[in-house]
Each structure stands twice: as structure tokens, then as C-alpha cells.
Amino acid sequence: MTEPQRRRRRPAVSCNLCRRRKIRCNREAPCSNCLRSRNATCVYEVLSPPPSPRRSIPASLAPAPPQQCPSPVSIAGASTGTGTGTGTSPAGTVSAPRVTSSPAQSDNTTAPPSSLEFEAMRFRIAQLEEQLSAPTRIPPAGPTGKPGLTTETMLESPMLGSYYLHQDVDSPGHACSQSVTHKGRMFGRSHWLHSLLPVRDMFDSVEIQMQAESSSIMSTLERCKHLARVIKLRRAPSWPSPPATELPAREVCDRLIDCYLQTSESLYRILHIPSFIRAYEAIWDSPDTVPNPAFLVQLKLVLAIGAPVYDDTYSLRTPAVHWIYEAQTFLSEPEFKSRITTLSLQINILLLIARQTANIGGTLVWISAGELLRTAMYMGLHKDPPSVPATSTLTREMRRRLWNTVLEIVLQTSKDSGAPPLISMDDFDAKPPGNFDDDQLTEEGAVPRPEGVFTQTSVARALRGTFPARLAVVKYLNDLSSTAPYQKALGLDKELRASHKIMMQALQRPSPQTQSQPLHVGTVLANFNVASFFMILHAPFFSLAYREPAYAFSRMSLLEYSLKIWQIVHPASSLVAHPGASPAPTPDIWKRLATCGHRTFIVATKQTCVSLVMELRAQLEDGESLGTAPFRADLLVVLHEILDWSLSAVKAGETNIKGYLAVSLMIAHTECIKAGLTKDEIPKSLVKMTADFLITCVPLLEDMLAREEGENPSGREQPSAATPAEEMDWADIWMMGSPHNFGGVDPISWAMDGPTGDAISW
Structure with a gap:
């Protein structure tokens, strides 16, 4: 009775030469022993099909199964860049498939070159050329279609704490950081912390x-x-700090209101200025009359926003902080349905701007901006006013102005906080504000002024034209699914430059009859706003440059x-x-x-x-x-x-x-x-x-x-x-x-x- 042939329990992982000499093989292609002995070929045998490579060869180039290949062929590792016998390949390479050899074949016998070997070599060369020609390729997507990320601890010490840099798993040494986690908060690439990373050494x-x-x-x-x-x-x-009725002197209030109108209101249209001034003067004309608490809170927020430019030393900083606390207390009261009004929405907007000017919860304003956005949507401001029945010109334009300002606040806070804006152009159809001066809105049948004429809304209208491009920049930088392709950044730069050029051309048209000082401040503010988006767009790449x-x-x-x-x-x-x-x-x-x-x-x-x-x-x-x-x-x-x-x-x-x-x-x-x-x-x-x-x-x-x-x-x-x-x-x-x-x-x-x-x- 013939004894059955004994088979190895494990497939051979060493090359043929190392197996014959019974020496350790480092499983490279070619291995170190073959390099030292100047062996022409370093041949590996596999007794079972290797794991599927990361990138497979087309079916037309695949080898035939072993049972259909009577004359086996061994592909030389030195020629084809084959990996180790375990089916893995050196870092940065993709393994070409190896054809199974017959166990009866002699160890020192290699089949003559076949067409399959040449095809595999051509395929390998094409792969290497593709890798060399794509230095900024998109990282491979995971099962969910999103890019894989790896977490690297950047800094860790008793004083520094821990900072985690999230990068593309493909090339963490050269890829742009996707986000930074610190103290339980995650900051996208538009946050300033990313610009600090290159100088942390x-x-x-x-x-x-x-x-x-x-x-x-x-x-x-x-x-x-x-x-x-x-x-x-x-x-x-x-x-809490309940709203008080005390106000600064009349001269101080007049100056602060003028400072507000020249700065913030010239860019973010929130108030109907004639109506606000009438209510403000009524407070001084009737000192014995108790003013409306909501309007008093609104007035104090206007004063708080104007306080930084009152003098060189910001001497009214402490009163401004008190006014902001009073507004926060007022909005924190358990009054819900009665707060879904235009006046309450104006107070919410002014409060967020005041918190940023006085630096009260800077980056956390983005969280409050989400509530502001949902309140505005709940009031229907995201729908264009003609769809709302029985609206006057004043109501229609104020709704458009407020929605426009809400969009700006949401976008600006998203950029500064390194957080996604959570809104898209498909979420609203409200048109930009009309080219009206405030005194026109109370007239019957008011007609907007021509495009070449500056009005109190011209800056906001011009800035709105850049909103789609700026929104795309923030989404590109902070969205979870962003894969950071550099070509997309170049495309966004082109779109932003085009919209910025149109905005500046619209704001620099000569209009001496209405070219007022506050509008000029708004023009510079709008220019600064757009320029900051160019900076955050290119900041993630400037260290790679x-x-x-x-x-x-x-x-x-x-x-x-x-x-x-x-x-x-x-x-x-x-x-x-x-x-x-x-x-x-x-x-x-x-x-x-x-x-x-x-x-x-x-x-x-x-x-x-x-x-x-x-x-x-x-x-x-x-x-x-x-x-x-x-x-x-x-x-x-x-x-x-x-x-x-x-x-x-x-x-x-x-x-x-x-x-x-x-x-x-x-x-x-x-x-x-x-x-x-x-x-x-x-x-x-x-x-x-x-x-x-x-x-x-x-x-x-x-x-x-x-x-x-x-x-x-x-x-x-x-x-x-x-x-x-x-x-x-x-x-x-x-x-x-x-x-x-x-x-x-x-x-x-x-x-x-x-x-x-x-x-x-x-």
C-alpha cells in the first residue's frame, strides 16, 4: 500500500533559494539574500490563492486557475514587484498576482517567460505611473463612501493638554488636517487653530x-x-440681571446710536431706522411713561454694539456687558409663543452681534445662531414674502432684510467656529432685500431705486451676491464628508473671486447724492468679510505649499x-x-x-x-x-x-x-x-x-x-x-x-x- 503524499500545513512564505539554503528570508521582492548573492530572480511559490489585492487586475489579464494551467509559471519578484508570501506587499506598492506552481516542480526550475508575465509587468508599470502622476489624489472611501480618517495625538503634557489632529488615513504626514479636537470640542478647517498648527514647534x-x-x-x-x-x-x-429702566445721558445715547448706525447697521440690516428713532425719542419726550420692556432691551443692545467705537479705551465695556446680561435674562424668561415676533427676532440678532463685540462666549455664538435660524424659519422668513398674503412693502422688505441678516450670522459664526453651516441654497427661496431707503418703505406703492443708486441697503444686497460662493467655502472646509481635493479649492477660489469682483464693482459706482459716510464704512466691512473667506480657503494648504x-x-x-x-x-x-x-x-x-x-x-x-x-x-x-x-x-x-x-x-x-x-x-x-x-x-x-x-x-x-x-x-x-x-x-x-x-x-x-x-x- 502506497503511503499518501505528505503536505505542508502552512504555505511557504520564503523564496525558493532561501528555502533550499534553509536561511531566514525577509520576504521582500527581491529578498535581501538574493540581493547579496546577486541572484537574477527571486521566485516565490504559493500553495493557495493569496488574499485579494487592494486593486485587482482586469479579468482579461487574470491568470487561469491552477487546475487549468498544466505548465505552471512563477513570476519573478524582481521584475514584477511581488509582495511577501503572505499576500501582503511593501508599503506604497500594490501586489501583482502570482501563479500557483506545481508541488512536483523542481525548486530551481523556472518556466520561460509567458505573455501573462509581460501583461502583469505592463499592468504594474501603469499602476506606478498613475501613482506618480496623482500627488493630490482623493483618499480611498470607506464602506459608507466617506474618507477614512486617522486620529493622531499632537500635543500631550500636563500644561498643554491633549490635542487630536484628524487627517486623511492615506497620507497623514502630507494631507491637510480635517479637524482638531480639543477639550471635547471639534473644530473644522475654517477655525483659526488650524493656522496655528504649523508654528506649534x-x-x-x-x-x-x-x-x-x-x-x-x-x-x-x-x-x-x-x-x-x-x-x-x-x-x-x-x-439673573432683570432689565432696568436706567439709561446713560441723552448725549451719550445719541453718540452710541450714531456709532451703531455707522458700523453694524451699515452691513447687517436689522432695524427700520425711522421707526426706531421715533420710539427712541418718545422715551426722552415722555420721561414719566414706562417704555416697552422689549424695546428698552433692543435699545440697550444697540448701545452695547456702539460702545466699542465710542472712544479709544472702550470705557463703556462694563455697562455694555451689563446690557447684554439684561438682554439674555429677558430672553431666558419662560415666554415662548409671545417671543415669535419681529421685535423678538431683532433682539436675538442684536444679542448675538453684541456678544461678539463684547466677546461674551465667542465661538459658542454658533450654537445660539442655530436657534436663531430655526426661529426665523418657524416664522416663515425663508419663504419669499409674496407667498405670504396681505403684506405691505414695509413688512415684506423687513422680512427679507432680517432673513438676509440671519444667513450672514449663521455663515459668519460657522466660519469662525469651524463648524458646518447646516443650511444650503435649497433650504430657502427668499429674495435679497430690495434697493430701498428706509424712508421709502412707509410710502404706498414704493418702487425700488435703480441699481446704480446707493441706498441704505446697497451693501447688504451686494454682499448677498457673494453668499453662495462663501457658503460653498465653509461647507468645503467644515463638512464631515469633505475629502479636501485641492482642485475643488481652486474652483471655489475662482467662484469667490468672480463674485467678489462683482460686489466691489457694485459698491464703487459713483453716486454722489447718496454716497454717505456710513455706507462707505459698510463697503469696507463687506470687503473685509469676503477677504477673510479667501484666507480660510487657502490656509489649510499653505504649510504644504x-x-x-x-x-x-x-x-x-x-x-x-x-x-x-x-x-x-x-x-x-x-x-x-x-x-x-x-x-x-x-x-x-x-x-x-x-x-x-x-x-x-x-x-x-x-x-x-x-x-x-x-x-x-x-x-x-x-x-x-x-x-x-x-x-x-x-x-x-x-x-x-x-x-x-x-x-x-x-x-x-x-x-x-x-x-x-x-x-x-x-x-x-x-x-x-x-x-x-x-x-x-x-x-x-x-x-x-x-x-x-x-x-x-x-x-x-x-x-x-x-x-x-x-x-x-x-x-x-x-x-x-x-x-x-x-x-x-x-x-x-x-x-x-x-x-x-x-x-x-x-x-x-x-x-x-x-x-x-x-x-x-x-
Whole structure:
């Protein structure tokens, strides 16, 4: 009886030569032993079909099954790039299939080349050419059709905390970050934190040096943090804060209303100005009459929004915070159906804008904007007024204006918070506001003015024309399904440039009879608004542009719009004004608005600083590699202007000195590189400069606290201890922090966010 042939339990994974010599094979193609012995071929045998490769060969090129292949063929790994015997291939390659050999075949026998081998080689070459020609390809989709993501812990230390960077799983080293998670909050690519990632190495080195050498700097930082907390508590009233009937003097109120009309109302149409002025004057004409509580809240919000541009020092910051608290208390009362009115919607809109100007819950405004959007939809504002029966011209136009403003707030807060807008162009059919002046709306049969004539609604109408392009940019950056193809970013840039050009042409048409000062401020605000979208569109790619020439357009565009934004924020800059640019009509008001006003100015200016620092660092590195120094000294001058601007914000009452400190460190780091200091010398030099910067800030905060205690002695009690060092957070380096919260700190929030309870905001 013949004994049955004994078969191996496991398939062979070594090449034939290593199996004969009984030596270890590293299973490469070709293996290391064959390379050392200069073997012409490195042949692998497989006794079972390997797992399906990630990219299969067309059926016409597939090998025949073993039982149909009487003369087996072994494909040489050196020629075809075959993987290991386990069916896997080296990183970055796709395995070509191998044909099963007969067990009876001799180990040192290789079949002559066949047409199948040549076809496999051609297929492999085509694959390699495709990979080389697609450096920015879309990452492979998962089972749900969405791109795969991997989570990488960026920073983790007792002081820094943990920051998680979500990138494409395909190439985490070169792909754009999709989102950043910090303190339980996820920020999309439009958030400013993404622009800070390329320079985080600088903050890492400084912190390590500070911990190693200088405990005095940490104690000074703790002192600044403690002073800032006491000042914030002094400014904040008790909660709840029922609306009071007291108002500032008539002259102060008149000035604040004028400041509001020149700035915010010129861009966001919320009020019917003649009706508002009549109700405002009735309060002063009849002092014994109790005003409507809702209108009184609306009036105080208007005063709060105008307060930043009242003077250079934002002296009315504390009253503005009190007015905002009163409005929040008013809207928090359990009155629901009675609040679905136009007046209540106006109060909601004004409250969100006031919170941004006074920096109360900066990034959290996006959450409140969602409630505002749903309230507006519940009132039917997303439907065009002609579908609503029996509407007058005033009602129809006010509904269009309010819906237009709601869209702007939703889009702006989504951009600043790094969150999806949760609205599309298919969700509404309301038309833009008509080209009316406010006094026309009360006339019977009013006809809108021609397109070439400026009205009080011209800026809002022109900005609405760019809304589809800006909405597409935010969706592209923050949507969960975004796969970050660079070609789509270039297409969005083209659409945004076209709509921006049309907007500026419409706003720059000569119209001397109605070209008023407030409209000019609105024009500059609209230009700044659109320019900030160009910045966030190209910011995710500007760090890649220094390694990959394919992204050079983003590098150029980011530098271009960074300088334009700084020209808008600081018209007195040493930069040469670009063609078509015009200075602010009221330099004092514009300077105050940029320094003390809307947080969007602060966010965009800090992003400008990072982009300029990265550009200068890249120029210095290129100069070292090329033997030249293409260093733009004018950019360094702009950085010093931004530094002075940051210090002026602290002098105007800003309690968070981290923004000023971060700008100082980045400028100092750039100058150290320019001076030729080594990597070991730079952190020591920066630590010394940090001490000098802090010496400048401590007296400012102490004087600020003294003023607050003198003006508001009945404020909240100060905290009993300074902020511990463990709470210092460099990723919050420019976060202005939520200076106030409406009520006590929730224990769960304390456990998640630490004792500070601060939200991530500028």
C-alpha cells in the first residue's frame, strides 16, 4: 500500500533559494539574500490563492486557475514587484498576482517567460505611473463612501493638554488636517487653530525651556491670568440681571446710536431706522411713561454694539456687558409663543452681534445662531414674502432684510467656529432685500431705486451676491464628508473671486447724492468679510505649499489676502495701498472698530500674523538652501505693526495677554532665525524675551483692575487663588476666552474643561 503524499500545513512564505539554503528570508521582492548573492530572480511559490489585492487586475489579464494551467509559471519578484508570501506587499506598492506552481516542480526550475508575465509587468508599470502622476489624489472611501480618517495625538503634557489632529488615513504626514479636537470640542478647517498648527514647534520649544530654567516666568503668567479673572468678574453683573429702566445721558445715547448706525447697521440690516428713532425719542419726550420692556432691551443692545467705537479705551465695556446680561435674562424668561415676533427676532440678532463685540462666549455664538435660524424659519422668513398674503412693502422688505441678516450670522459664526453651516441654497427661496431707503418703505406703492443708486441697503444686497460662493467655502472646509481635493479649492477660489469682483464693482459706482459716510464704512466691512473667506480657503494648504510646488498658488493667495486684510484693519500701514483701495472715512471710528470691536477682526489679524511668519520662515529656509536671502523686510515691518496693534488692544481693556505674547514670540522667533541662531540658542533667547513682554503686560492689567474696582465696587468677588500652572494652555494662546458665563459653573463642565470653564474663543 502506497503511503499518501505528505503536505505542508502552512504555505511557504520564503523564496525558493532561501528555502533550499534553509536561511531566514525577509520576504521582500527581491529578498535581501538574493540581493547579496546577486541572484537574477527571486521566485516565490504559493500553495493557495493569496488574499485579494487592494486593486485587482482586469479579468482579461487574470491568470487561469491552477487546475487549468498544466505548465505552471512563477513570476519573478524582481521584475514584477511581488509582495511577501503572505499576500501582503511593501508599503506604497500594490501586489501583482502570482501563479500557483506545481508541488512536483523542481525548486530551481523556472518556466520561460509567458505573455501573462509581460501583461502583469505592463499592468504594474501603469499602476506606478498613475501613482506618480496623482500627488493630490482623493483618499480611498470607506464602506459608507466617506474618507477614512486617522486620529493622531499632537500635543500631550500636563500644561498643554491633549490635542487630536484628524487627517486623511492615506497620507497623514502630507494631507491637510480635517479637524482638531480639543477639550471635547471639534473644530473644522475654517477655525483659526488650524493656522496655528504649523508654528506649534516654536511654542513647544519655548515651554520646555521655560519649565527647565525659569520658574519666575510661569509665576508671572499665573499672575496675569489671575488678574484677568478678577477683572472679568468685576465687569460681570450678578445673574439673573432683570432689565432696568436706567439709561446713560441723552448725549451719550445719541453718540452710541450714531456709532451703531455707522458700523453694524451699515452691513447687517436689522432695524427700520425711522421707526426706531421715533420710539427712541418718545422715551426722552415722555420721561414719566414706562417704555416697552422689549424695546428698552433692543435699545440697550444697540448701545452695547456702539460702545466699542465710542472712544479709544472702550470705557463703556462694563455697562455694555451689563446690557447684554439684561438682554439674555429677558430672553431666558419662560415666554415662548409671545417671543415669535419681529421685535423678538431683532433682539436675538442684536444679542448675538453684541456678544461678539463684547466677546461674551465667542465661538459658542454658533450654537445660539442655530436657534436663531430655526426661529426665523418657524416664522416663515425663508419663504419669499409674496407667498405670504396681505403684506405691505414695509413688512415684506423687513422680512427679507432680517432673513438676509440671519444667513450672514449663521455663515459668519460657522466660519469662525469651524463648524458646518447646516443650511444650503435649497433650504430657502427668499429674495435679497430690495434697493430701498428706509424712508421709502412707509410710502404706498414704493418702487425700488435703480441699481446704480446707493441706498441704505446697497451693501447688504451686494454682499448677498457673494453668499453662495462663501457658503460653498465653509461647507468645503467644515463638512464631515469633505475629502479636501485641492482642485475643488481652486474652483471655489475662482467662484469667490468672480463674485467678489462683482460686489466691489457694485459698491464703487459713483453716486454722489447718496454716497454717505456710513455706507462707505459698510463697503469696507463687506470687503473685509469676503477677504477673510479667501484666507480660510487657502490656509489649510499653505504649510504644504512649502514642501509641494503644486500648492504654490495657495501660498501666493494667502500672502496676498493677508496683506489686504491688514490694509483694511490698519489703513495707516506702511504698505503701499493696492489699486482701488480707499482709506476709512472716519479714521477714529475705524481704528476703534478694528481694535475693540468685532472678534472677526481679531481672528483674521492673528491668522494674518501666522501666515506672514510662515512666509518669512520659508524665505529664510529657501535662502539657506539656495545661497541667497530673498527676505522681505516689509513683511517684518507689518509684523511689528501687528504687535503694536495687539498691545493697543490690551490697553483698551483686553484682559487676555496671550495674543500679544504669541505675536511677540513669533516675531522674536523670526528675528532669531534671521540672525543665524542655532536651534539650541533660539529657545533660550525666546524665554528671555518672554520675560520682557510680561513685564510690559503686568502693569497694564493692574491699572485695569484698579479702574474696574473704582468704577464697579459692587462687582463679583474675586477668586481666592491664582490659576494653577496646570491650566496654562498654549493652544489657547490667542483665545480671548469666554470672559463671562451666564450663571455658575456646571460640575460636569468643570470635570471636562477644568476649573476655568472657559470656552475656546478669541
